[in-house]
Amino acid sequence: MAILVYVENIEGKFKKSAFEVVSYAKAIANEQGTDVTALSIGNVADEELNKLAGFGASKILKVDQDQLNQFINKAYAAVIAAAAASEQADLIILSNSFSGKGLAPRLAAKLEAGLADGAMELPTFSGSDLQVKKTAFSNKAFATEVITATKKVIAVNPNSHEPVRDEASATIETLTPSLDAADLNIVIKDIVRATDKISLPEAEIVVSAGRGLKGPENWAIIEELAEVLGAATACSKPVSDAGWRPHSEHVGQTGIVVSPNLYIAIGISGAIQHLAGVSSSKTIVVINKDPEAPFFKVADYGIVGDALEIVPKLTAAIQAHKANS
Amino acid sequence: MRILVCISHVPDTTSKITFNSDHTEFNQSGVQFIINPYDEIALSRAVELVEGTDGTVTVINVGDASTEPTIRKALAAGATDAVRIDAAPRDAWFVAKQIAQYASEQSFDLILTGRESIDFNGSQVAALVGELLNIPSVSIVKKFDIQDRDITIEREIEGGKEVLSTQLPVILGTAEGVAEPRIPNMRGIMSARTKPLQVLPAVDVPTLSTISKYESPAPRGQVAMVDDVEQLVNLLHTKAKVL
Numbered sequence: 227m228a229i230l231v232y233v234e235n236i237e238g239k240f241k242k243s244a245f246e247v248v249s250y251a252k253a254i255a256n257e258q259g260t261d262v263t264a265l266s267i268g269n270v271a272d273e274e275l276n277k278l279a280g281f282g283a284s285k286i287l288k289v290d291q292d293q294l295n296q297f298i299n300k301a302y303a304a305v306i307a308a309a310a311a312s313e314q315a316d317l318i319i320l321s322n323s324f325s326g327k328g329l330a331p332r333l334a335a336k337l338e339a340g341l342a343d344g345a346m347e348l349p350t351f352s353g354s355d356l357q358v359k360k361t362a363f364s365n366k367a368f369a370t371e372v373i374t375a376t377k378k379v380i381a382v383n384p385n386s387h388e389p390v391r392d393e394a395s396a397t398i399e400t401l402t403p404s405l406d407a408a409d410l411n412i413v414i415k416d417i418v419r420a421t422d423k424i425s426l427p428e429a430e431i432v433v434s435a436g437r438g439l440k441g442p443e444n445w446a447i448i449e450e451l452a453e454v455l456g457a458a459t460a461c462s463k464p465v466s467d468a469g470w471r472p473h474s475e476h477v478g479q480t481g482i483v484v485s486p487n488l489y490i491a492i493g494i495s496g497a498i499q500h501l502a503g504v505s506s507s508k509t510i511v512v513i514n515k516d517p518e519a520p521f522f523k524v525a526d527y528g529i530v531g532d533a534l535e536i537v538p539k540l541t542a543a544i545q546a547h548k549a550n551s
Numbered sequence: 552m553r554i555l556v557c558i559s560h561v562p563d564t565t566s567k568i569t570f571n572s573d574h575t576e577f578n579q580s581g582v583q584f585i586i587n588p589y590d591e592i593a594l595s596r597a598v599e600l601v602e603g604t605d606g607t608v609t610v611i612n613v614g615d616a617s618t619e620p621t622i623r624k625a626l627a628a629g630a631t632d633a634v635r636i637d638a639a640p641r642d643a644w645f646v647a648k649q650i651a652q653y654a655s656e657q658s659f660d661l662i663l664t665g666r667e668s669i670d671f672n673g674s675q676v677a678a679l680v681g682e683l684l685n686i687p688s689v690s691i692v693k694k695f696d697i698q699d700r701d702i703t704i705e706r707e708i709e710g711g712k713e714v715l716s717t718q719l720p721v722i723l724g725t726a727e728g729v730a731e732p733r734i735p736n737m738r739g740i741m742s743a744r745t746k747p748l749q750v751l752p753a754v755d756v757p758t759l760s761t762i763s764k765y766e767s768p769a770p771r772g773q774v775a776m777v778d779d780v781e782q783l784v785n786l787l788h789t790k791a792k793v794l
């Protein structure tokens with residue numbers, strides 16, 4: 227009984243989360259004495275597919291019918307269910323990405339599988355039950371979910387499992403599932419993606435700013451800092467509400483949840499709703515002119531002072547550090 | 552057009568989340584409950600869509616009697632009528648089965664949920680119900696427009712957006728951007744008292760998973776305050792090892 231993992235690509239290139247989920251599945255497979263089969267849907271070259279072997283997939287299924295070149299959750303759920311049946315896989319793993327959130331529940335409902343969404347650690351097994359820790363209450367808490375159903379789906383939070391290289395020799399097989407026209411009655415008309423930007427949910431470093439920046443005209447210093455760090459930019463809710471930054475950058479309880487290695491909060495007070503979206507960051511740096519700002523209580527490092535002065539200096543210091551190392 | 556809006560009753564966003572002593576249940580004492588903020592957005596858009604037409608907006612909640620004040624608030628914000636499925640919501644699968652059962656006996660053109668509930672927040676219900684009813688579902692919708700039976704939807708993707716189109720009926724999980732929440736006015740509040748609220752029994756649902764325990768995040772260590780950026784860079788490099 228292999229473990230099936232569904233991997234996402236963007237225009238033929240795997241997302242970072244693809245390697246994360248293969249690696250996650252491989253860690254389980256090693257413990258369970260089984261193998262990992264990776265399923266890729268869409269037009270992906272064999273050379274790219276072979277990269278999955280580097281993280282432990284020993285069989286790679288590719289589905290590249292033209293009708294499936296774009297993500298349609300209804301059709302993709304049907305394809306993954308078909309692959310699970312042909313592989314006799316009872317455990318299916320995918321990423322809890324934006325697309326994954328629309329896909330995993332459909333797949334689980336189709337299979338009557340138990341679904342653990344937002345998994346943040348490897349599962350443990352007892353008998354036929356699987357236990358896994360996941361986020362709950364908008365990241366204000368964690369829950370241990372026990373899946374008792376025979377079929378199990380785990381949607382792994384982006385950035386919660388570091389991909390580990392584990393060379394396997396893989397075979398690539400083409401799967402040609404029969405498609406139901408009713409599953410394909412969605413037309414993707416347009417995709418707008420800022421390709422020069424690092425995707426916020428997947429970013430390892432996030433530079434985030436709040437109302438303390440005073441206005442959109444001051445964001446250049448935030449973007450410069452992000453640039454030298456190779457970071458994604460984010461903001462607090464009032465900043466996107468005011469139209470200073472796009473909604474897609476708003477992090478927090480009602481925005482995007484991030485868990486980067488480094489979160490730098492600049493001119494953000496640290497309201498509970500904001501913290502909910504960022505508290506699982508590994509290291510938090512806070513820059514705020516008010517020494518009493520609540521954000522300092524949950525930070526690892528803090529600097530008190532005017533962001534407009536400190537941020538350019540920090541950018542310069544990081545540049546100098548990178549030049550010397 | 553007949554629209555169904557799924558509303559969940561959740562702890563206010565400022566609530567401190569604590570658990571009972573054996574960590575198996577959320578501690579509700581002193582917690583104020585509200586309509587899930589995303590569901591408020593969905594409801595607001597639904598009311599906007601039927602305004603000035605003979606369309607209706609039904610709200611549905613799966614919950615025990617304690618959720619009725621939340622349901623009345625949804626009626627005050629402009630819903631036509633309400634349904635409560637009388638059961639404590641066990642998980643998203645249980646909720647989705649109840650909603651799908653009710654919706655399958657009716658014929659809604661459009662079903663809306665929030666992108667996620669801020670308590671259990673699995674962002675599961677829209678896609679689960681979509682699969683159970685065998686209709687398209689789109690999660691994390693930022694905007695949508697309807698022309699006759701055609702619907703154009705903008706959904707969030709990493710670093711951007713995707714625009715797609717399909718035909719009604721569909722189910723959407725809505726996020727910010729779809730509409731602004733409505734503040735109920737006095738007339739709304741008065742009329743909400745007399746709008747129909749039907750209570751229906753729950754259907755049996757097999758258990759697929761359970762929650763064995765909840766935990767609060769471990770507190771972070773003491774913050775290290777630094778005086779200058781060179782010192783910060785040094786610490787991030789040598790101690791935190793993130794640079």
Ligand SMILES: Cc1cc2nc3c(=O)[nH]c(=O)nc-3n(C[C@H](O)[C@H](O)[C@H](O)COP(=O)(O)OP(=O)(O)OC[C@H]3O[C@@H](n4cnc5c(N)ncnc54)[C@H](O)[C@@H]3O)c2cc1C
Binds near residue numbers: 496515534
């Ligand atoms: C239902 C609901 C949901 C919400 N969801 C979210 C959410 O998901 N995400 C979110 O972020 N918020 C959310 N909020 C809003 C939240 O409560 C706060 O209002 C918000 O996070 C505050 O944003 P801020 O820190 O940017 O602004 P403020 O609270 O105004 O803080 C600005 C900070 O900047 C500092 N500052 C000012 N000038 C400078 C300077 N020159 N240099 C350095 N520092 C300076 C100030 O000392 C202050 O600490 C929500 C609120 C509600 C009611």
Ligand SMILES: Nc1ncnc2c1ncn2[C@@H]1O[C@H](COP(=O)(O)O)[C@@H](O)[C@H]1O
Binds near residue numbers: 667668669
């Ligand atoms: N108990 C409930 N009753 C009705 N609708 C619900 C309930 N729980 C969740 N929903 C709906 O499903 C959406 C997503 O919830 P979730 O899958 O829990 O994140 C919410 O925004 C609501 O619209």
